[in-house]
Amino acid sequence: xxxxxxxxxxxxxxxxxxxxxxxxxxxxxxxxxQADFDxxxxxxxxxxxxxxxxxxxxxxxVRQIAQHAHSEIIGMQPEAxxxxxxxxxxxxxxxxxxVQDEAGHGLYLYGAxxxxxxxxxxxxxxxxxxxxxxxxxxxxPTLTWADVxxxxxxxxxxxxxxxxxxxxxxYGPYARAMVRVCKEESFHQRQGYELLLALSRGxxxxxxxxxxxVDRWWWPSxxxxxxxxxxxxxxxxxxxxxxxxHSNDELRQRFVDICVPQAESLGLTLPDPExxxxxxxxxxxxxxxxxxxxxxxxxxxxxxxxxxxxxxxRAHDDGAWVREAAAAHxxxxxxxxxxxxxxxxxxxxxxxxxxxxxxxxxxR
Amino acid sequence: xxxxxxxxLALLPPADDALVLSHRLGEWAGHAPVLEEEVALxxxxxxxxxxxxxxxxxxxxxxxxxxxxxxxxxxxxxxNCQLVEQPNEDFAHTIVRxxxxxxxxxxxxxxxxxCVPVAAKAAQETAYHLDHAEQWTLRLGDGxxxxxxxxxxxxxxLWRYTGELFEPIEGxxxxxxxxxxxxxxxxxxVFGRAGLTVPDGPGTGxxxxxxxxxxxxxxxxxxxxxxxxxxxxxxxxxxx
Ligand SMILES: [Fe+2]
Ligand SMILES: [Fe+2]
Numbered sequence: 001x002x003x004x005x006x007x008x009x010x011x012x013x014x015x016x017x018x019x020x021x022x023x024x025x026x027x028x029x030x031x032x033x034q035a036d037f038d039x040x041x042x043x044x045x046x047x048x049x050x051x052x053x054x055x056x057x058x059x060x061x062v063r064q065i066a067q068h069a070h071s072e073i074i075g076m077q078p079e080a081x082x083x084x085x086x087x088x089x090x091x092x093x094x095x096x097x098x099v100q101d102e103a104g105h106g107l108y109l110y111g112a113x114x115x116x117x118x119x120x121x122x123x124x125x126x127x128x129x130x131x132x133x134x135x136x137x138x139x140x141p142t143l144t145w146a147d148v149x150x151x152x153x154x155x156x157x158x159x160x161x162x163x164x165x166x167x168x169x170x171y172g173p174y175a176r177a178m179v180r181v182c183k184e185e186s187f188h189q190r191q192g193y194e195l196l197l198a199l200s201r202g203x204x205x206x207x208x209x210x211x212x213x214v215d216r217w218w219w220p221s222x223x224x225x226x227x228x229x230x231x232x233x234x235x236x237x238x239x240x241x242x243x244x245x246h247s248n249d250e251l252r253q254r255f256v257d258i259c260v261p262q263a264e265s266l267g268l269t270l271p272d273p274e275x276x277x278x279x280x281x282x283x284x285x286x287x288x289x290x291x292x293x294x295x296x297x298x299x300x301x302x303x304x305x306x307x308x309x310x311x312x313x314r315a316h317d318d319g320a321w322v323r324e325a326a327a328a329h330x331x332x333x334x335x336x337x338x339x340x341x342x343x344x345x346x347x348x349x350x351x352x353x354x355x356x357x358x359x360x361x362x363x364r
Numbered sequence: 365x366x367x368x369x370x371x372x373l374a375l376l377p378p379a380d381d382a383l384v385l386s387h388r389l390g391e392w393a394g395h396a397p398v399l400e401e402e403v404a405l406x407x408x409x410x411x412x413x414x415x416x417x418x419x420x421x422x423x424x425x426x427x428x429x430x431x432x433x434x435x436x437x438x439x440x441x442x443x444n445c446q447l448v449e450q451p452n453e454d455f456a457h458t459i460v461r462x463x464x465x466x467x468x469x470x471x472x473x474x475x476x477x478x479c480v481p482v483a484a485k486a487a488q489e490t491a492y493h494l495d496h497a498e499q500w501t502l503r504l505g506d507g508x509x510x511x512x513x514x515x516x517x518x519x520x521x522l523w524r525y526t527g528e529l530f531e532p533i534e535g536x537x538x539x540x541x542x543x544x545x546x547x548x549x550x551x552x553x554v555f556g557r558a559g560l561t562v563p564d565g566p567g568t569g570x571x572x573x574x575x576x577x578x579x580x581x582x583x584x585x586x587x588x589x590x591x592x593x594x595x596x597x598x599x600x601x602x603x604x
Contacts, residue, residue: 080393100406319397325507
């Protein structure tokens, strides 16, 4: 993966209010800052944007948060694919709200990356040019309505398993963003489960649709936890920094253990003949993962890699004139005399685009 | 203004308006020009879908469940105006369509608030939709030469679908002239501040006068319904 090494401004922003924790004398040495940082991490304290932090810590976080943000917005596509065909108004409302939540997650996360001195436009540029990645899971197609349920149950489920530990991540803004995100992901997971349950209890055709979706999404969702521990390059350092708290294999096992009984309640079969309860380990054993497939998709050869990126680029390019116009208008506003009071009543509240409103109450 | 509740069927045109526009806005998901607009357009779509469902609930005795109403009627049975079924095109068309519609829907909701509880609640949402469309009209009308030109083009293209909004809906005993005057006032004000010209001529083309309200729609609407209804109709009697 291309690294998101710090552009020059990151240092600037990070040291904007003095290079140390508030009140620290400016003559502190690099080693002393490092010692403070290490002590804070060891004591499970949060590192905040204005605190000193090692360059590599900052770069690792920017890369991870950006990749996470990109995954949220690319992840809108496979499900948005079904908004216009949702088979009931209730399901349509739930799905639109879910896809909207994912956009909101993207906003929180780009915001968290910006606290490290990154810039949303630049990060998007890296996504569009293929220099930064998003989660490979979204390179599979949503072929039937049941895929919406399978994504909610398995993909959001795997995301929660991955992200709950991130709520205790050492970097404050990321940890806080994760608290909000996880709350919403657990809605999504339950809604996905409930969608599949309705299909599983429905007509034979609906039931077959649900089983087919689970057959296709099960293995890719196990791959969401990343390569096996012995092949994972960044893990050790991220664990030391408390950006990561559990290994890929640990989290994958946790996920399998959660899903097996849920699949049973759904009345659906997980497509792995080797799934067996191992009383000695106290965990479910599962069959080997096809890492070849994972590597191929990572290289860009998945069924939807090109399509997802193309749609993202097109939306961005088609929207360029809108963003330019908003910027031009804002600049003109700044240089204009204040509007006469007669108009003030109908003046826009602020020169920003509409922000998310308070959470909706419907259908969650 | 009515004191007593209107006949339920009089609520079908506003309910269909909300459903259809919600669907069109839902088509933006994953395609919006900035991330904030993914959120904002989805908000409006969700509000409108909620309004449609609440209004369909009032029609249960006459027309059946909300899904029967939405998924099992043919094109000719829909009573939405033609404005809301117009394709999204570019962001300018979407914003102008929203401005034209919300500037109509807000005073309509105000007039219905005393006798239709759904309308009272919806008025707050609609005020937000109007504000959103207005802010973007100001930005894009003023922003760059290109955005100005796109907005004016959209304003002109969609103008012919606006006259229909003021054809009285049978059973809704409200002051339609006053409604139209309020709508015109809002548009003149917003377009004036955005540097845009309110289009000339009648707001209704020879072939669209009152048409949507009578079940006569434009060609893109049939394809929209085909997509919307396909899955539901493929599994008769199934529940989801
Ligand atoms: Fe998410
Ligand atoms: Fe989610």
